[in-house]
Amino acid sequence: MMHQITKWLALIGLAFFISSCSDPTPKTKLVLVQGKTMGTYYQVTMALNEQQQLDAAYKISAIQVEIDKQLELVNDQMSTYRPDSELSRFNKAKETLEVSPATAYVVKASLALFNQSNGAFDVTVGPLVNLWGFGPDKKPIKVPSDETIKKRQQWVGSQYLGVRDNTLYKAKPELYVDLSSIAKGYGVDVVAQYLESRGINDYLVDIGGELRAKGVKPQNEQWMLAIERPNIGQNVQRLLQIGDNAIATSGDYRNYYEFDGIRYSHTIDPKTGKPINHKLVSVTVIHESSMMADGLATVISVLGPEEGLTFAKQQKLAVFLLVKQGDEYIEQFTAEFKPYLFEEK
Missing domain, CATH: 1.10.3980.10 (ApbE-like superfamily)
Structure with a gap:
């Protein structure tokens, strides 16, 4: 909800690592396309079948050219x-x-x-x-x-x-529109739709922490993602398998400043005109649309833990909250989110 709002999904760097830890079968191969867009990075991990691997149109360089075209168009349309x-x-x-x-x-x-x-x-x-x-x-x-x-x-x-x-x-000439709280998610959807139009149906698209997954990795394994524990260093709070869905996380502990010992979040509440001031550390939303997951994560960040969780339940959204309580982080999530939690057996 803010200019260059910082949205992140935990341990994104792990996403490709985890997805690559198994040797692919001879019939499919994982490939990775990386680049920059919207002031951040993007990476697209996809599983290509044997026929696609032999087709010059599916070379990494050729696919990257097309992905860059798609994302450049989004920037030409919606960048401030x-x-x-x-x-x-x-x-x-x-x-x-x-x-x-x-x-x-x-x-x-x-x-x-x-x-x-x-x-x-x-x-x-x-x-x-x-x-x-x-x-x-x-x-x-x-x-x-x-x-x-x-x-x-x-x-x-x-x-x-x-x-x-x-x-x-x-209705007001001074009105200024900034779509950064939703356009990045839209960009993920655009790339996903492009991949599917090319017959690539097993992929993980990541733009600056907004992700969308479909299908499986080689050896029929699910894409594994993680929610970050908001401490120093990269720590896993929860592992997730989101199926054919998108996921977005919004949090304020990485982007803030302090004045006279008071911490000011980057997320602004439109009603007060001031930074949010509550104990919600991060919110993760799973949705079929990356654009909607992106926007809904911002909504709940602004609403806070109590009102945000009530909103999520009323709308039947798959939402996971981390709430600061003393020195601890308390998990809260909706019934719709529970199926995506990966429990090691």
């Missing part, structure tokens, strides 16, 4: 760092702009989450994120005053944003 992107041009416009069906689709999804979460998810919160020093603006030399926050809040509100067909419109 590219001055000529569709989103940047809309932010400069006074009222309306016709955009691609893809951008309109993601904005519609954002507005649906805004309504579903009663305003906890708001892609227009950028002016507040910048005010608190988590966007392009520098870290403030003092905590913003309530008066300053109220002034910035006048520029914020997805109720002033709309979509009609492929045209975006805004």
